[in-house]
Amino acid sequence: MEMYDLMVIGSGPGGYVAAERAGALGKRVLLVEKDQFGGVCTNRGCIPTKSLLNSAKQYRHAQEGERFGVKAEGVTFSLADAMAWKEETIKTLRSGIEYLMKANKVTVVFGEAKVLDAHHIQVGETTYEGSYLILATGSSPFVPPIPGSKLEHVLTSDQILTLTEIPSSLVVIGGGVIGIEFASFFSMIGTKVTVIEMMSEILPMMDAEFAKLMRRELKGVDFHLGCKVEEITAEEVRYTDAKGEKQAVPASLVLMSVGRKPNTQGLEQLGLDIDRRGVVVNDRMQTNLSTVYAIGDVNGRSLLAHSASRMAEVAVANIFGNKQMRMRYHAIPWAVYGNPESAGAGMTESEAEKLGIPVRSQTVQMRANGRFLAEHGKKAAGLVKVICHRDTQTIVGIHLLGPYSSEMIWGASALIEAELRVQDVKEIVFPHPSVSELIKDACFALDHTL
Amino acid sequence: MEMYDLMVIGSGPGGYVAAERAGALGKRVLLVEKDQFGGVCTNRGCIPTKSLLNSAKQYRHAQEGERFGVKAEGVTFSLADAMAWKEETIKTLRSGIEYLMKANKVTVVFGEAKVLDAHHIQVGETTYEGSYLILATGSSPFVPPIPGSKLEHVLTSDQILTLTEIPSSLVVIGGGVIGIEFASFFSMIGTKVTVIEMMSEILPMMDAEFAKLMRRELKGVDFHLGCKVEEITAEEVRYTDAKGEKQAVPASLVLMSVGRKPNTQGLEQLGLDIDRRGVVVNDRMQTNLSTVYAIGDVNGRSLLAHSASRMAEVAVANIFGNKQMRMRYHAIPWAVYGNPESAGAGMTESEAEKLGIPVRSQTVQMRANGRFLAEHGKKAAGLVKVICHRDTQTIVGIHLLGPYSSEMIWGASALIEAELRVQDVKEIVFPHPSVSELIKDACFALDHTL
Numbered sequence: 001m002e003m004y005d006l007m008v009i010g011s012g013p014g015g016y017v018a019a020e021r022a023g024a025l026g027k028r029v030l031l032v033e034k035d036q037f038g039g040v041c042t043n044r045g046c047i048p049t050k051s052l053l054n055s056a057k058q059y060r061h062a063q064e065g066e067r068f069g070v071k072a073e074g075v076t077f078s079l080a081d082a083m084a085w086k087e088e089t090i091k092t093l094r095s096g097i098e099y100l101m102k103a104n105k106v107t108v109v110f111g112e113a114k115v116l117d118a119h120h121i122q123v124g125e126t127t128y129e130g131s132y133l134i135l136a137t138g139s140s141p142f143v144p145p146i147p148g149s150k151l152e153h154v155l156t157s158d159q160i161l162t163l164t165e166i167p168s169s170l171v172v173i174g175g176g177v178i179g180i181e182f183a184s185f186f187s188m189i190g191t192k193v194t195v196i197e198m199m200s201e202i203l204p205m206m207d208a209e210f211a212k213l214m215r216r217e218l219k220g221v222d223f224h225l226g227c228k229v230e231e232i233t234a235e236e237v238r239y240t241d242a243k244g245e246k247q248a249v250p251a252s253l254v255l256m257s258v259g260r261k262p263n264t265q266g267l268e269q270l271g272l273d274i275d276r277r278g279v280v281v282n283d284r285m286q287t288n289l290s291t292v293y294a295i296g297d298v299n300g301r302s303l304l305a306h307s308a309s310r311m312a313e314v315a316v317a318n319i320f321g322n323k324q325m326r327m328r329y330h331a332i333p334w335a336v337y338g339n340p341e342s343a344g345a346g347m348t349e350s351e352a353e354k355l356g357i358p359v360r361s362q363t364v365q366m367r368a369n370g371r372f373l374a375e376h377g378k379k380a381a382g383l384v385k386v387i388c389h390r391d392t393q394t395i396v397g398i399h400l401l402g403p404y405s406s407e408m409i410w411g412a413s414a415l416i417e418a419e420l421r422v423q424d425v426k427e428i429v430f431p432h433p434s435v436s437e438l439i440k441d442a443c444f445a446l447d448h449t450l
Numbered sequence: 451m452e453m454y455d456l457m458v459i460g461s462g463p464g465g466y467v468a469a470e471r472a473g474a475l476g477k478r479v480l481l482v483e484k485d486q487f488g489g490v491c492t493n494r495g496c497i498p499t500k501s502l503l504n505s506a507k508q509y510r511h512a513q514e515g516e517r518f519g520v521k522a523e524g525v526t527f528s529l530a531d532a533m534a535w536k537e538e539t540i541k542t543l544r545s546g547i548e549y550l551m552k553a554n555k556v557t558v559v560f561g562e563a564k565v566l567d568a569h570h571i572q573v574g575e576t577t578y579e580g581s582y583l584i585l586a587t588g589s590s591p592f593v594p595p596i597p598g599s600k601l602e603h604v605l606t607s608d609q610i611l612t613l614t615e616i617p618s619s620l621v622v623i624g625g626g627v628i629g630i631e632f633a634s635f636f637s638m639i640g641t642k643v644t645v646i647e648m649m650s651e652i653l654p655m656m657d658a659e660f661a662k663l664m665r666r667e668l669k670g671v672d673f674h675l676g677c678k679v680e681e682i683t684a685e686e687v688r689y690t691d692a693k694g695e696k697q698a699v700p701a702s703l704v705l706m707s708v709g710r711k712p713n714t715q716g717l718e719q720l721g722l723d724i725d726r727r728g729v730v731v732n733d734r735m736q737t738n739l740s741t742v743y744a745i746g747d748v749n750g751r752s753l754l755a756h757s758a759s760r761m762a763e764v765a766v767a768n769i770f771g772n773k774q775m776r777m778r779y780h781a782i783p784w785a786v787y788g789n790p791e792s793a794g795a796g797m798t799e800s801e802a803e804k805l806g807i808p809v810r811s812q813t814v815q816m817r818a819n820g821r822f823l824a825e826h827g828k829k830a831a832g833l834v835k836v837i838c839h840r841d842t843q844t845i846v847g848i849h850l851l852g853p854y855s856s857e858m859i860w861g862a863s864a865l866i867e868a869e870l871r872v873q874d875v876k877e878i879v880f881p882h883p884s885v886s887e888l889i890k891d892a893c894f895a896l897d898h899t900l
Contacts, residue, residue: 013882021898021900024898025898025899025900041882042820046820046882046883047820047824047883050820050821050824050825050883051824051825054518054824054825055515055518055519055520058511058515058518058520059515059518059519059520061508061511061512061515062511062512062515062520062522062525065505065508065509065511065512066531067531067535068504068505068508068509068531068532068535069505069509069527069528069529069530069531069532069533069534069535070505070508070509070512070525070526070527070528071524071525071526071527071528072512072522072523072524072525072526073522073523073524073525074521074522074523074524075512075520075521075522075523076520076521076522077519077520077521078519078520078521079519080519081516081517081518081519082518082519083519084519085517085518085519086824088827089820089823089824089827092823092828093820093823096818304882305882305883306879306880306881306882306887307879309879309882310879313876313900316900317900320900322900325900328877331878331879332879333879333880333881334881335881335884343881368546370492370496370497370500370539370543371500373539373542373543374497374500374501374504374536374539375500375501375504377538377539378542404854404857406881406884407854407857407858407884407885407886408857408858408860408861409881409884410858410861410878410880410881410884410886410887410889411858411860411861411862411864412861413878413879413880414861414864414865414868414870414875414878415864417874417877417878418864418868418870418874420864420868424867424868425864426763427778427867428781428860428863428864428867429756429757429759429760429781429782429783429863430756430783430860430863431756431783431784431785431793431856431859431860432463432491432496432754432755432756432759433496433497433500433755434785434856434857434859434860435857436857436860437756437860439860448471448474448475449475450471450475450763450766450767450770450772450775
């Protein structure tokens, strides 16, 4: 039996990055995948949704180009073709992961892993032995026990990605990132969309002012906030509204996107600490078993693909030598890729308040920006907010709502990681014309001295 | 006669920012503009070209959406409508500058300024007096004395922005940023475009590998490099090619974009040092006259709108108190907004070599990236290059060619200004999926340790 330096279970953005990084260090690595390379992110999450949202944005461009000088007739959208393009994207990315595993000499085994103990796992009839184990088993959609939630037209985010016909109406239960991205997609392609959210606002990680604008900008979508879904029938979704009154909304299709649960099944006999969020880890991604690490959704600390990848790097660094490396959560960006886009890094004001950190903030309107005006006009809306520590002027949060948000936000994470102050950002030269200039504008609004 | 703290000549991105920042400090500011608010950038440069390029991109989206599921018939492009939208954008931005001047209590005078001495300028019949003077008079297209360059169909970038009919063919003389952006625009809307460039490569600030790919990606455009234009006739442009042979290319329209010259006329009697590039300044933007500053194109140090704005801040800071502020050029980003986009910040390898700085670099292909694949497919091309100091691993240059380049690059300027190292960037979490992740990938390619 070959002895591996590292065994990794799950080949999503946590697992495959762990295998790749450890392989690049010259370690003998085993990667076990029960389904296909790439996990939820590649196959049923980040990638397919972004592919579909891009198709929908192209559709809107073709429909709305007249003011820019572009006329098009008979513009139609084929969901089947958009799904086919999405599948092609996924296949290419899976091949990319396969190539990376080969390039880094990772042994890949397909099949369901059974964890025997901290150093042994079984796949099919074969047992594998390793010095270290990284659990990267991910998460699955959580379906709450609402009457009717098992009806055929009630789908999770996994299932809705296989539709080939545009539904006439869709009720989205849960206004988190997944719910809002699908709401944006289906409303763009002509479905009548309603979002029902239990909390008083959608997108909990988002600044309240931004979430409100996001709802307003998702023009085709009806929102019912503070509402509890009571029952789903073949024709409608019944809920209790914020005033306690019974309501119903018709739905030919229902998306259940209330949350995700960690995939901890099969790990029971290991003796791991598991809490409500998932496998308990320290900031090195180490579990209560010193040679077992857990990264990505299965530990429930930050349900984002890029968090999983970073956790992979932290785990591998700690396992193979760099014990100083710690997972830092304070500058991890998030993005919502609907129309409009939104992204953020660092704290919101309400988070700062909860942590007792004194902050100041400034919000600027995107319509003050040259590129935004050229591409969207003066009636379009968008916001940029910069939040700094009240005493040190260190940047602690940047929030964006509008075009390019998802591609601008990495710089915000860099600023926060580097602990730059408002004054430092004011001295950075931003390219003109670009929407990114608004970040500098917000910094000047915080402090107009030179 | 009112005594101003500061007089500014020119209301482009240099002048209006100087007036705004000084006004915000509570200073009495006079701003003189001979034409309209916004200078070349707003009226005949950055903004109109980006508006037109956006229109052309929408046109391409409408034409090429089929693989994404979007079909459109009878797609047409109206240059007149695109120009009208561009004019609306410009008007809105001019109003924005007007508003900023009012908000910051800047006195605005329209008319041609005659500089009497370092403290007195005359506009029409009125003489104004001020403690400090900032020259922000910009630049104009340079038309070389080539036979035929004054023919009616030979236009500068100013004039080409008033076309309302799509030309059948266009010869662009000069493959700098202005030439390439117009080449990209006109080729996207169906004009047969040829670029004739005297140097051996287009876009001199761009990495050689990137410039080559840019030419390949500008699919509808013919390039003739190392060629000297000899004569323009009503039917064709005649040139000597790189082998010394006489050639000609037919042209219904010619764009002359070989360079720009500083607007120093009317400044002669001041006694300023003026060199080949323009008004000589130190790194505080101060001329040889201690109370006279020159910013933006007129000093010729960096012909970019955002450089002008930063120079404005440096000049105003030095005039009104912060004598530590210096202009730094090493991290100023540039962007080319054609299809594809490109952007860079910091050094290229050939610049590093000239400066004797030992560097290492890694280039990664955009087609390895999830978002890029989802939006462009595996046959599309794009590059990201990261250059670091060979010994310290400090990032000294980042170069991008592909979608979102212009909105991602600000983070590169931030990294370079903050003197982050490769290792630091590897610890920044980039959002997934985003094209920006390739910057991190390039850093891991430079150093795969954790």
